[in-house]
Amino acid sequence: MAGIEVNALHKRYPDGTVAVDHVDLSIGDGELFVMLGPSGCGKTTTLRAIAGLERQTTGDIRIGDTLVNDLPPAERDIAMVFQFYALYPHLRTRDNLAFPLRAEGLPKAEVRERVEEAARLMRLGPLLDRRPRQLSGGEQQRVALARALVRRPRAFLMDEPLTNLDAELRADMRTEIKHLQGELGATMVYVTHDQVEAMSLGHRIAILNKGRVEQIGTPLEVYDRPASLFCAAFIGSPPMNLIEVEVADGKLRGQGGLVLTPPPGLPRDARLVAGVRPEALEVTEPGADGTVPARVVSAEWLGDEIIYVVDHGGERDVRVRMPPTVRFAADAKVGLRHTGGTPAVYDVRTEELVA
Amino acid sequence: MAVSVDEAVSTGPARDHSPPARRLGGRGRSGLEVALLIVLAVVMLFPVLWMIETSIKENRDVYAIPAKFFDFRVTLEHYRDVFVAPDGGRSALSVSFLNSAVVAGVSTVLATVLGVPAAWAYSRFAVKAKKDQLFFILSTRFMPPVVVVIPIFLMYRQVGLIDSKLGLILIYAAFNVPFTIWMMKGFVDEVPAEYEDAAMLDGYTRLQAFWKFTLPLLVPGIAATAVFALIFSWNEFVFAIFLTSSDDVRTAPPAIAGLIGGTTTDWGLVAAASVVFALPVLVFAYLVRKHLIAGVTLGAVRR
Numbered sequence: 125m126a127g128i129e130v131n132a133l134h135k136r137y138p139d140g141t142v143a144v145d146h147v148d149l150s151i152g153d154g155e156l157f158v159m160l161g162p163s164g165c166g167k168t169t170t171l172r173a174i175a176g177l178e179r180q181t182t183g184d185i186r187i188g189d190t191l192v193n194d195l196p197p198a199e200r201d202i203a204m205v206f207q208f209y210a211l212y213p214h215l216r217t218r219d220n221l222a223f224p225l226r227a228e229g230l231p232k233a234e235v236r237e238r239v240e241e242a243a244r245l246m247r248l249g250p251l252l253d254r255r256p257r258q259l260s261g262g263e264q265q266r267v268a269l270a271r272a273l274v275r276r277p278r279a280f281l282m283d284e285p286l287t288n289l290d291a292e293l294r295a296d297m298r299t300e301i302k303h304l305q306g307e308l309g310a311t312m313v314y315v316t317h318d319q320v321e322a323m324s325l326g327h328r329i330a331i332l333n334k335g336r337v338e339q340i341g342t343p344l345e346v347y348d349r350p351a352s353l354f355c356a357a358f359i360g361s362p363p364m365n366l367i368e369v370e371v372a373d374g375k376l377r378g379q380g381g382l383v384l385t386p387p388p389g390l391p392r393d394a395r396l397v398a399g400v401r402p403e404a405l406e407v408t409e410p411g412a413d414g415t416v417p418a419r420v421v422s423a424e425w426l427g428d429e430i431i432y433v434v435d436h437g438g439e440r441d442v443r444v445r446m447p448p449t450v451r452f453a454a455d456a457k458v459g460l461r462h463t464g465g466t467p468a469v470y471d472v473r474t475e476e477l478v479a
Numbered sequence: 480m481a482v483s484v485d486e487a488v489s490t491g492p493a494r495d496h497s498p499p500a501r502r503l504g505g506r507g508r509s510g511l512e513v514a515l516l517i518v519l520a521v522v523m524l525f526p527v528l529w530m531i532e533t534s535i536k537e538n539r540d541v542y543a544i545p546a547k548f549f550d551f552r553v554t555l556e557h558y559r560d561v562f563v564a565p566d567g568g569r570s571a572l573s574v575s576f577l578n579s580a581v582v583a584g585v586s587t588v589l590a591t592v593l594g595v596p597a598a599w600a601y602s603r604f605a606v607k608a609k610k611d612q613l614f615f616i617l618s619t620r621f622m623p624p625v626v627v628v629i630p631i632f633l634m635y636r637q638v639g640l641i642d643s644k645l646g647l648i649l650i651y652a653a654f655n656v657p658f659t660i661w662m663m664k665g666f667v668d669e670v671p672a673e674y675e676d677a678a679m680l681d682g683y684t685r686l687q688a689f690w691k692f693t694l695p696l697l698v699p700g701i702a703a704t705a706v707f708a709l710i711f712s713w714n715e716f717v718f719a720i721f722l723t724s725s726d727d728v729r730t731a732p733p734a735i736a737g738l739i740g741g742t743t744t745d746w747g748l749v750a751a752a753s754v755v756f757a758l759p760v761l762v763f764a765y766l767v768r769k770h771l772i773a774g775v776t777l778g779a780v781r782r
């Protein structure tokens with residue numbers, strides 16, 4: 125296994141599209157690193173550049189201590205799992221797994237042994253003699269993972285490997301991949317546009333937008349303090365409430381009378397927006413201590429929680445996450461208060477976190 | 480969801496979703512349709528039937544007036560004459576059939592060997608002015624062969640390719656390469672590039688990846704394309720009659736045409752030669768019919 129360093133990566137396609145503007149990544153040995161971003165932000169291009177399937181316009185890529193800019197994919201010793209599984213359709217599972225090993229010219233006995241080991245890890249026993257066409261989506265995905273495993277590469281690259289599976293299977297496979305990665309201590313770069321997947325899998329997450337890295341951090345850091353308004357709007361479901369605030373009397377005051385504790389080090393003379401998670405707000409009986417009057421616009425019942433959309437006289441309605449025991453009808457008069465700690469505060473002009 | 484080429488090619492029974500009433504337009508229209516189809520079938524098939532019939536009639540019956548449809552004497556002597564000369568040696572016609580086979584076969588192989596990798600390259604790589612290049616390639620097929628036959632005749636005379644099989648092979652290949660590139664590009668586009676990506680990560684070079692993974696998936700497409708190219712070369716008449724003259728080189732279409740004219744025409748021989756000429760194409764098209772259908776429908780498969 126080996127770490128991966130990406131320095132000032134820039135990729136411009138021949139048709140002029142700048143897919144990756146500027147990306148720096150430092151991925152540790154044995155780390156499960158997630159690249160998260162909306163469709164078209166350059167995730168796949170970055171991954172393909174690391175794999176050597178695409179030549180970057182400028183920038184350096186290192187795998188372990190080796191500068192791999194000029195190495196063909198075959199010499200980078202990396203395995204990649206594609207969104208479209210790319211199992212060879214004319215080969216049985218067994219041969220699909222053995223293929224990369226035969227390409228390396230390993231002796232037959234070792235090939236058999238490694239195929240069996242990978243098949244055991246991914247529980248493919250009964251599927252070994254089937255062709256891809258005879259496998260379900262989930263099974264194909266497991267075979268694709270196993271094929272990545274057999275080579276014992278220095279790192280795994282995964283490009284949205286679970287997108288084609290249904291929700292339940294996706295959750296199972298997520299657990300499986302995480303478990304596997306931990307067991308093997310593998311370096312893994314995992315690309316997804318699904319923030320839940322990113323949060324649940326990643327040791328660290330890089331959030332990409334328009335070919336640039338917006339933030340790199342642990343899932344907790346990324347969730348608690350999104351580095352920009354883009355990240356704030358991208359992470360969380362529902363995402364953060366962005367509330368325009370002013371500093372007055374040592375407090376952050378939003379429209380409608382909502383009062384928040386200010387973080388230290390706020391700049392003067394800047395228009396500010398506070399990012400408040402739905403769970404950092406509370407809907408109460410009207411007139412309760414420290415609340416502002418508000419009205420329930422709508423309620424979304426999700427079983428284990430309720431998302432209230434509340435109008436408190438501010439610029440925008442806010443979303444509040446409450447346990448299912450707290451029930452208000454639509455249009456009910458309620459109180460709204462902030463219960464979390466100091467919120468993240470952004471400069472409206474730069475769209476970046478200021479405190 | 481991905482559809483492998485194998486899947487796309489396997490021909491199940493064709494599903495027809497339109498309800499019977501709409502398809503036939505009611506009983507009245509269906510009767511009219513059937514009548515029209517019968518008329519069409521008769522018009523289309525009569526010459527073929529007449530050709531086959533003439534090829535097995537004795538000469539007396541061939542020239543009989545009024546024409547004999549049913550009560551004629553059957554003979555295979557015309558077929559013998561196609562292959563055997565009066566002196567017992569090989570006939571000129573049989574030599575021309577052999578020439579046709581060689582010229583059509585080699586030119587098709589040549590067009591396929593050149594066209595398939597080119598189609599792959601156009602499909603996979605960012606080529607400068609790709610659209611313009613592809614349009615130029617296609618544009619070489621816009622004109623009918625007869626337009627260029629004189630200049631080609633003059634050029635061939637200069638380089639000594641007149642009246643040679645090589646000359647015909649080259650010109651047919653030149654006409655089939657654009658067609659092959661265009662048709663094969665459609666097939667290559669259908670094969671996901673990830674197969675090659677995966678193979679390259681597995682340790683193969685790009686060319687090996689193409690050879691080992693993409694090419695096997697292209698076989699149905701190659702078969703369909705090659706059949707079309709083969710039929711073009713086999714049937715080609717204009718170049719053949721202008722560019723060849725000797726019996727050793729001449730292909731079947733001008734050779735058969737050469738039987739007509741002079742003082743008398745041996746219609747039995749013409750008919751028999753025509754049947755022999757038509758058979759290989761029919762048989763070949765029948766053998767690869769599955770792939771031909773796939774060639775027409777593959778583009779409709781979504782993934």
Ligand SMILES: Nc1ncnc2c1ncn2[C@@H]1O[C@H](COP(=O)(O)OP(=O)(O)O)[C@@H](O)[C@H]1O
Pocket residue numbers: 137138139141142143144161162163164165166167168169170
């Ligand atoms: N081969 C290509 N040629 C030109 N533009 C491309 C090519 N591949 C991707 N792009 C463009 O580059 C941008 C980033 O693409 P991609 O890396 O696939 O994004 P993501 O994987 O994050 O969805 C997109 O705008 C896409 O249209």
Ligand SMILES: [Mg+2]
Pocket residue numbers: 164167168169
């Ligand atoms: Mg992508």
